[in-house]
Amino acid sequence: MSIDKIAVVGGGTMGNGIAHVAAQAGKDVRLLDVSADLLQKAVATIGKNLDRQIKKGRLDEPAKEAILGRIATGTDLAAGVADADLVVEAVPEKIELKNTIFHTLDAAAPAGAILASNTSSISITEIAAATGRPGQVIGMHFMNPVPVMQLVEIIRGLATTDEATAAVVALATELGKTPVEVNDFPGFVSNRVLLPMINEAVTALMEGVADAEAIDTVMKLGMNHPMGPLALADLIGLDTCLNILEVLHRELGDDRYRPSPLLRKYVAAGWLGRKSGRGFYAYG
Numbered sequence: 001m002s003i004d005k006i007a008v009v010g011g012g013t014m015g016n017g018i019a020h021v022a023a024q025a026g027k028d029v030r031l032l033d034v035s036a037d038l039l040q041k042a043v044a045t046i047g048k049n050l051d052r053q054i055k056k057g058r059l060d061e062p063a064k065e066a067i068l069g070r071i072a073t074g075t076d077l078a079a080g081v082a083d084a085d086l087v088v089e090a091v092p093e094k095i096e097l098k099n100t101i102f103h104t105l106d107a108a109a110p111a112g113a114i115l116a117s118n119t120s121s122i123s124i125t126e127i128a129a130a131t132g133r134p135g136q137v138i139g140m141h142f143m144n145p146v147p148v149m150q151l152v153e154i155i156r157g158l159a160t161t162d163e164a165t166a167a168v169v170a171l172a173t174e175l176g177k178t179p180v181e182v183n184d185f186p187g188f189v190s191n192r193v194l195l196p197m198i199n200e201a202v203t204a205l206m207e208g209v210a211d212a213e214a215i216d217t218v219m220k221l222g223m224n225h226p227m228g229p230l231a232l233a234d235l236i237g238l239d240t241c242l243n244i245l246e247v248l249h250r251e252l253g254d255d256r257y258r259p260s261p262l263l264r265k266y267v268a269a270g271w272l273g274r275k276s277g278r279g280f281y282a283y284g
Contacts, residue, residue: 001167003114007032007084009077009101011042013237013275014118015090017146020046023070024147025175030072032080039073046071049147077101078108085110086171088140090118093243098122099130106131114164116140120240121187121247124157134159138168141188142177144236152177153188186251191244194232198241199260201229205280206262212280230280233263234273242267 004027008019011033019031019042033039050067053059074080081087087105091097098117105115114136117127128137139155152172156165165181172179182188187195201215210218216228233241241263248257266272266279273279 001163003085003167003171004028005083005085007081007087008090009087010090011038012090013144014142014146016042016045018088018090018118018142019071020049020147021175023067028070030074030080032074032077034075036075043071043073077104081105081109083110084113086114086116088116088118093119093121093240093247095122095126098127102127102130106133114138114167116168118142120191121244124155124184128157128159135161136164138164140168150178152179153190154179154181155184155188157184187244187248195241195244195248196256198229198233199245202260202263206260234279234281237275238263238272238279239267
């Protein structure tokens with residue numbers, strides 16, 4: 001199956017990144033969100049990220065304009081996916097929201113279209129159950145920032161077909177990514193391993209073991225991590241980290257995934273990391 005037309009639902013950090021790499025790979029992209037203002041911000045972010053590529057000599061101005069020219073935007077979800085070969089959902093980690101969106105996508109997208117979720121923790125099998133085409137529902141978990149990070153976790157639900165999986169794996173390769181197939185368990189591989197580390201770093205900070213910079217320095221210099229866990233949490237978004245941990249704790253029933261009280265406190269305060277200007281660190 002050839003995938004040439006891609007609809008991306010959600011213009012936030014992950015959605016605009018997915019639209020960016022898809023358009024850069026020559027795909028026709030429709031980026032969808034609930035308001036024109038959000039879409040304008042999303043396209044502006046893509047433009048800024050393309051400018052960074054130009055400064056690094058990886059792109060020129062005509063190529064930037066061509067990429068942006070392949071991205072259309074819209075606020076009508078049903079109309080926006082009507083001719084898509086693939087739809088990638090990239091909205092917050094709330095199963096009720098995803099189920100509502102996938103119910104709409106199932107009714108509006110062409111019968112042969114594949115419906116993918118960028119979920120980082122929620123069951124693909126459960127999402128697929130909101131549709132009448134579970135064989136064509138799959139997980140495409142991109143890493144943040146999407147234009148930079150190479151990995152895409154490909155998650156098969158219980159009913160996902162070999163054909164849908166092969167098409168999505170081929171697409172991820174076309175986008176310049178490295179696809180890795182994983183099974184449909186809470187958190188998959190990436191977040192099942194990563195989030196307990198972040199959570200323990202938050203707990204160490206809460207207990208006064210060390211300050212944030214010291215914790216991150218230990219992990220960078222001692223464990224050869226490119227970024228400390230607290231700085232990484234700020235990049236991901238503390239609300240996203242909390243949502244993933246809540247899914248892991250609920251679905252696996254293991255207290256090692258219980259979110260740290262300090263993480264809950266920061267999210268309640270609106271300290272969400274880079275996107276809010278304050279998390280474990282302050283940002284200008």
